[in-house]
Amino acid sequence: xxxxxxxxxxxxxxxxxxxxxxxxxxxxxxxxxxxxxxxxxxxxxxxxxxxxxxxxxxxxxxxxxxxxxxxxxxxxxxxxxxxxxxxxxxxxxxxxxxxxxxxxxxxxxxxxxxxxxxxxxxxxxxxxxxxxxxxxxxxxxxxxxxxxxxxxxxxxxxxxxxxxxxxxxxxxxxxxxxxx
Numbered sequence: 001x002x003x004x005x006x007x008x009x010x011x012x013x014x015x016x017x018x019x020x021x022x023x024x025x026x027x028x029x030x031x032x033x034x035x036x037x038x039x040x041x042x043x044x045x046x047x048x049x050x051x052x053x054x055x056x057x058x059x060x061x062x063x064x065x066x067x068x069x070x071x072x073x074x075x076x077x078x079x080x081x082x083x084x085x086x087x088x089x090x091x092x093x094x095x096x097x098x099x100x101x102x103x104x105x106x107x108x109x110x111x112x113x114x115x116x117x118x119x120x121x122x123x124x125x126x127x128x129x130x131x132x133x134x135x136x137x138x139x140x141x142x143x144x145x146x147x148x149x150x151x152x153x154x155x156x157x158x159x160x161x162x163x164x165x166x167x168x169x170x171x172x173x174x175x176x177x178x179x180x
Contacts, residue, residue: 005049007047007048007049009049009050009051010049010050010052011049011052011053013036013054014055040054041072041076044081045079048080048108050107050108051106053103053104054103054106056102057101060102061087061102076104081106081107081108082110082111083105083106084104084105084111084113084114084115085103085105086102086115088100088103089101092120093116093118094123096122096123096125148161148165148169
């Protein structure tokens with residue numbers, strides 16, 4: 001029961017994103033994974049944590065022409081929360097990955113929360129791994145994978161493979177617009 005968690009100072013939810021992802025079927029709340037957000041709204045309504053944060057894929061903002069996101073904000077406001085939101089890219093915060101996510105911060109009080117300001121200094125994965133590379137790391141790939149990986153130049157990725165191998169390796173994901 002949510003009532004046993006009454007008045008928590010802060011709650012975070014990183015709900016399943018497949019229902020809103022550009023690379024998924026985009027079933028929104030109709031998918032049980034998307035319905036997690038609806039259950040979180042019920043939690044907010046009954047437990048009333050003082051503040052909360054939600055993180056999800058950027059597709060949540062665009063889903064159903066923006067109606068899903070607008071409805072989410074409206075429901076949160078109706079429960080009594082003041083909400084600020086922003087799209088943040090992990091690469092602007094010293095994470096070696098170009099990954100955009102929507103963050104919502106809600107408060108039962110006046111909400112003067114501001115998200116941290118990122119920077120333009122990108123952290124290459126190589127910089128993160130420098131200390132690790134001094135240690136011996138052994139990954140045993142099967143021969144098929146070794147042959148495949150040998151065809152990718154240093155700093156490259158699956159796009160460097162011939163199209164036939166891309167299709168074979170990525171399977172059904174090859175025909176999606178994202179998530180590769």
